[in-house]
Amino acid sequence: MAAAVQPMHDGPGTPTSRWRHFFWDGVLPESLGLCFVIIILSGFAGTYLVAEYLWKQQVVGAQRAETEALAQTLAAALGTVAADEQETGATMLQACGTALEQWRGVHVRALRWTAPDGVLRFSWPPRVPLVAGVPTGTTPDAGAARSSVVTKADVHSRGGAAFGTLEVETTGGVAGARAFVLWNWGIAAAVTLVVFVGFYHRLRRHLRPMVAIERNLHSYASGVEQELLTLTLSESLGVPARGWNRLIEQLVDLQRRLQAAPAAGAAQNILERFESATFRRLVDRLPHGVLWVGENQCITYANAAGAAILGRPDGLVGAALAEVVDNPAVVQTAVAARARAASGLSVDHTRGSGEQESTLRFRAVALADQAGGGDVLITIEDISQLRESQRARDNFLYHVTHELRTPLTNIHAYAETLTKPGFDDEQTRKECYNVLISETQRLARLVEDILSISQMEVGTARFDVGDVDLLRLLRQMVQDNLGAADEKRIDLTLSLPPKVPKIRGDKQRLCVLLNNLIGNAIKYTREGGKVQVALEVAENCVRIGVTDTGIGIAPADQAHVFEKFYRAADDAVQAITGTGLGLALAQEVARLHGGEIHLQSELGQGSTFTVELPMPAAEHGPLAREPAEVTTR
Amino acid sequence: MSRVLVVEDDPHILRLISMWLERQGHDVREARNGLAARELLRAEPTDVLVTDVNMPGLDGLALIEAALAMGHVRRGIVVLTNRWDHGEIRDRLAQWHVHVLPKPFSPARLSELVDSLATAKDGDSPSSVVASEPRPSGSG
Numbered sequence: 001m002a003a004a005v006q007p008m009h010d011g012p013g014t015p016t017s018r019w020r021h022f023f024w025d026g027v028l029p030e031s032l033g034l035c036f037v038i039i040i041l042s043g044f045a046g047t048y049l050v051a052e053y054l055w056k057q058q059v060v061g062a063q064r065a066e067t068e069a070l071a072q073t074l075a076a077a078l079g080t081v082a083a084d085e086q087e088t089g090a091t092m093l094q095a096c097g098t099a100l101e102q103w104r105g106v107h108v109r110a111l112r113w114t115a116p117d118g119v120l121r122f123s124w125p126p127r128v129p130l131v132a133g134v135p136t137g138t139t140p141d142a143g144a145a146r147s148s149v150v151t152k153a154d155v156h157s158r159g160g161a162a163f164g165t166l167e168v169e170t171t172g173g174v175a176g177a178r179a180f181v182l183w184n185w186g187i188a189a190a191v192t193l194v195v196f197v198g199f200y201h202r203l204r205r206h207l208r209p210m211v212a213i214e215r216n217l218h219s220y221a222s223g224v225e226q227e228l229l230t231l232t233l234s235e236s237l238g239v240p241a242r243g244w245n246r247l248i249e250q251l252v253d254l255q256r257r258l259q260a261a262p263a264a265g266a267a268q269n270i271l272e273r274f275e276s277a278t279f280r281r282l283v284d285r286l287p288h289g290v291l292w293v294g295e296n297q298c299i300t301y302a303n304a305a306g307a308a309i310l311g312r313p314d315g316l317v318g319a320a321l322a323e324v325v326d327n328p329a330v331v332q333t334a335v336a337a338r339a340r341a342a343s344g345l346s347v348d349h350t351r352g353s354g355e356q357e358s359t360l361r362f363r364a365v366a367l368a369d370q371a372g373g374g375d376v377l378i379t380i381e382d383i384s385q386l387r388e389s390q391r392a393r394d395n396f397l398y399h400v401t402h403e404l405r406t407p408l409t410n411i412h413a414y415a416e417t418l419t420k421p422g423f424d425d426e427q428t429r430k431e432c433y434n435v436l437i438s439e440t441q442r443l444a445r446l447v448e449d450i451l452s453i454s455q456m457e458v459g460t461a462r463f464d465v466g467d468v469d470l471l472r473l474l475r476q477m478v479q480d481n482l483g484a485a486d487e488k489r490i491d492l493t494l495s496l497p498p499k500v501p502k503i504r505g506d507k508q509r510l511c512v513l514l515n516n517l518i519g520n521a522i523k524y525t526r527e528g529g530k531v532q533v534a535l536e537v538a539e540n541c542v543r544i545g546v547t548d549t550g551i552g553i554a555p556a557d558q559a560h561v562f563e564k565f566y567r568a569a570d571d572a573v574q575a576i577t578g579t580g581l582g583l584a585l586a587q588e589v590a591r592l593h594g595g596e597i598h599l600q601s602e603l604g605q606g607s608t609f610t611v612e613l614p615m616p617a618a619e620h621g622p623l624a625r626e627p628a629e630v631t632t633r
Numbered sequence: 634m635s636r637v638l639v640v641e642d643d644p645h646i647l648r649l650i651s652m653w654l655e656r657q658g659h660d661v662r663e664a665r666n667g668l669a670a671r672e673l674l675r676a677e678p679t680d681v682l683v684t685d686v687n688m689p690g691l692d693g694l695a696l697i698e699a700a701l702a703m704g705h706v707r708r709g710i711v712v713l714t715n716r717w718d719h720g721e722i723r724d725r726l727a728q729w730h731v732h733v734l735p736k737p738f739s740p741a742r743l744s745e746l747v748d749s750l751a752t753a754k755d756g757d758s759p760s761s762v763v764a765s766e767p768r769p770s771g772s773g
Binding site: 402410412413414416423439571572574 | 652656688689736739740741
């Protein structure tokens, strides 16, 4: 039994519940039982004293009334008799004293007739003095003294002559009545006390085990006692204590078994959790597949994702792992994990081909702490997208390095040439310097393009947004490309409407977009061809079209021309220097401006790239008032 | 004086190689792509073939196949490529025992290599030339 009685920190909070707890939960009989008995006995004593006092007041009052009435009657009779003969009066009083010893509940104890001059005429009985009268030196009975009443009455004749004063002393039945009250009260108190003590003992016998259990629970909850065995109770507390002890024994036994077989206990615990509805829902909602594989390599449990990934929505429980996954390496991984009690062993399994190809990563975790046995948990992760991302990243790096090598090769070769004797003539040196400058610029542009597109793709690009005057921007772009068009005798024209609203955007990025489209059009248009740049204002957007009469794009290539580093395998395309970044960069700029680029092309006939940039109503702003113009080369 | 056919689609590289080899006293012929080079080879054999791999039209690998089939390369073949890390290209080049110079390459190293091939003893065929281990920088 727990030795310590803990304060009830977490006991009832409200006053009502505290009092209820105090009385109802057995705290009173357990801790204050003796005090309560003392209070009860004190109550009995108090009630006795009050009852005796009230009774005494009533009895003495009645005695006094009777004594006064007797005194008046005797005085009247004595007045009548004493007028004739004084001795007759004494005789009468003598007779009355003897006769009226017991009269109407009172006892006449003494009579005393005193003449008007104060001379005692008669006293009965002669040897007993009046209490109120002259002391005789004799101690009266204590009980009688407490109930004595002395009353005086004047003695008159019928004629009005005064014959002195008559004093009558009576004693009542106070002592006897008091004993009666005491006996009755004592019997009632004794019966009440016996009943209470019996009830108290019975109540206490029932409440003691409950109080003890409650103490133990408080001790356990507060952390004072953590050993279950210390929480057992004495069997003498009765049936509740025995039941409590049985419960503690079962808990101790369960605890001992769990400690003896931790792995089996943990596995059983986890399995039970898996089987619970909550954990089943939780595990079923995991994006990764989860398989529970027993020692016989059969699946004991599979979550919904696992069944879906492995194409067995009807369930996997009971199936052999080798039957479900057509890859011996997966089974071997599970075996190895069990044999080594390892976690984190993984194997990738590729299935399908072409567009249906997917790669699954199986990770095996042994559940037993000791190698050589136990169940294995296998998680399945579809890493197809991860693989695709890695492939795209590798492809990107491959193309980047390839594109960087071309200008680097020129720079390296021409720089080395400058250092060699025999190449130091003025013309050769000038030629080398020119190539170095142009290739350095080419390298810088390439690096800038790669950085720009990478930053825009990951969202770290910095944009300087402001009002962009498209009329001015397009005229500048066309002007910048006039030289390249002139070299190939290409007719570069610009067609603009009279009014074009300014749009919100990054002017430099839009320059890159338009320059790439116009530059591509010139680059892939044969000599003597045409390139037309046109702008039109639609309801919610502006459209910038770049149309050329160039080599065109095959339908199979049209879906890929906006991919990074993509260049058509066509010889006509390959014959022209390019990185395959221009259109990808242009599309990214359009996308980040909320727009898009459309392509219409026919192989051998030419292409039209149309850029649509949004123009929200709030952004219409001041219209750029420009006259219609057509810039012709 | 040996005849050297240089095939390269980058005009700057083509110009530089020609300049170096001419100053070494070689008779240099230029071609901007594989198709043009094949026509030149068909019309006239060469001592040394210096070619790029990635070219429009007929690429360098197809050009080497055609040259070997024609037997119109007398001394040796030098391949310039920036795709030496490409497995397929590497395997195909290895089977022909050609000399490979990864880009960026050293023009001096190329010039030395062409000189050594051009001065090889008569009767050496391109297939007998041991492939040189490419060096990342190609210097020297």
